[in-house]
Amino acid sequence: MYRVVQWATGSMGRTSLRRIIDHPDLELAGVYVYDPRKAGRDAGELVKRAETGIRATDRIEDILALQPDVVIHTPRLTDPYAAQNDPVIRLLGAGINVISTAGFHHPACHGAAYAGPLLDACQRGNSTLAGLGLNPGFVAERLATTLSGMCAQLSEIGCYEVADASSMPSPEFVFGVMGFGSDPAHRDIRQGPLAVMFEQLFMEVFHLVADSLGTRVLRLLPEHQLTLAPRDITIRAGVIPSGTVAATEWRWRAECEDGRALVHSVVWTADPALQGGGDRSAAHWRIEIKGRPNVRASIAIEDPDPTAPHMRAATDATIAIALRAIPDVCAAPAGFYAYPAIAPYRDRLAPP
Numbered sequence: 001m002y003r004v005v006q007w008a009t010g011s012m013g014r015t016s017l018r019r020i021i022d023h024p025d026l027e028l029a030g031v032y033v034y035d036p037r038k039a040g041r042d043a044g045e046l047v048k049r050a051e052t053g054i055r056a057t058d059r060i061e062d063i064l065a066l067q068p069d070v071v072i073h074t075p076r077l078t079d080p081y082a083a084q085n086d087p088v089i090r091l092l093g094a095g096i097n098v099i100s101t102a103g104f105h106h107p108a109c110h111g112a113a114y115a116g117p118l119l120d121a122c123q124r125g126n127s128t129l130a131g132l133g134l135n136p137g138f139v140a141e142r143l144a145t146t147l148s149g150m151c152a153q154l155s156e157i158g159c160y161e162v163a164d165a166s167s168m169p170s171p172e173f174v175f176g177v178m179g180f181g182s183d184p185a186h187r188d189i190r191q192g193p194l195a196v197m198f199e200q201l202f203m204e205v206f207h208l209v210a211d212s213l214g215t216r217v218l219r220l221l222p223e224h225q226l227t228l229a230p231r232d233i234t235i236r237a238g239v240i241p242s243g244t245v246a247a248t249e250w251r252w253r254a255e256c257e258d259g260r261a262l263v264h265s266v267v268w269t270a271d272p273a274l275q276g277g278g279d280r281s282a283a284h285w286r287i288e289i290k291g292r293p294n295v296r297a298s299i300a301i302e303d304p305d306p307t308a309p310h311m312r313a314a315t316d317a318t319i320a321i322a323l324r325a326i327p328d329v330c331a332a333p334a335g336f337y338a339y340p341a342i343a344p345y346r347d348r349l350a351p352p
Contacts, residue, residue: 002326003029003068005096009038009046009056011169011311012074012101016319018047020072023323029068031056034075060087064094069330072322073100077177079193081200082114088129092121097128097329099322104131105141107336109207109217110200115336122334130329130337134318135161135285136205139299140264141341144287145212148345151291157209158263160286162275165268166235167309174237178268181238182245189245190224198250206254206262212341214348216257225249233270246270258347291345 004026006017020026021044031043031054039058044051057063063071071091078084084102091098098104107115107129122129131137140159148154168174175181179189189195203220210217227247233240240246247269254262269275289295303313329337 001025001027002070002330003027003066004326005030005032005063005066005068005071006043007032007063007071007073008075009033010074010076012315012318014047015312015315016072016074016322017043018049019319019323021047021049021052026323026326028052028054030054030063030066032060032063032071033058060090064090064096067094068096070097070099070326072319073098073102074319074322075102076173077102077197077201079177079197081197085114085118089117089121092118092127092129093125095125095127097130099130099132099325099329101131101133101137101318101322103201103204104129104336105136106131106204106207106211106338109204119335122336126334128329128332128334128337130325130332131204132322132325132339134301134314134321135159135266136202137318138321139285139287140205140262141208141212142339143297143299144289145209145341145344147287147295147297148213148289148291149343150295151289151293151345154213154260154289154291154345154347156261156263156288156290158265158286158288158290159205160263160265160267160288162267162269162272162284163314164272164310166270167311169236171237174235179248180235180245180268180270181240183243184226184228184245188226189248190222190226195222195224195250199252202250202252202264202266205264206252208338209262210254210256212344213256213258213260214346215260217254217262218257219255221253221255223251223253225251227269227274229270230274235270240270247274 033056038056042051043054206217229240229246231242249267251265285299287297301313
């Protein structure tokens, strides 16, 4: 039995909290919330479950005192990206393992000033930090690298996601963090702090994939695109006015030391028809590997309930990956954790 704290109760956190409460091998030890109006409420009440006897808190000191085995860390992305590090450092330094869906996939790629305090906290607390999720965390790092093992020659790995954001409930997230409804004539989000934050998050994907291939990222080149609303579009979070951003493609191309290329693209859209399709599947990915042979894979994750919100299946998958990792992370040595890729492409067969 693992004693688990759920950190935050946004849409991702509520899903995680339900899974923790329902899991026979997990004991809910505590819940951290940002909203003081949630503090003191029973965890079950927050997610439509029976009372658990566990009261939510907005004080990190209460979480530290619980000394759980692991914290499932599902906050919203912060701007700047590193703003989330301080509480994670406190958790790690207190001997608490952390599994995060909001970053920490490859802290070392940001340099010693970023990674050093996190690693020091792991060593001080004999704890482990893992960044795990669906994207980032699985599609490129674990799935695409595995598929590359079918290639006799390899020139490029590309991963492309299209996510339907129309059912996301939070105006703050959709219009703030994601940049929907912004007017490029007044503020081009591809050039501002939002672009910097997303690059800092997704650059970890490139470095993890490059590491698994035995190479190194030399340059990361942004190729972002915006799609403007051809009319007013009403989504759950509000109205996107005509002529403002209704879809964003955050896309980068990495040039690697061995001459190979890596491409990662994430499209968030208010309507999949804007990208030439009408499929409202919960999530959709394409993996395209160029080499000999070429390898293509298409992945749809769908909720068994066709009336469910479009992103629920992807949220379920993200949390499933994080919770599945609990025994592995808790057993790992102190430091940064990453699942090893399974036999990715190699052009030389010398021992690593």
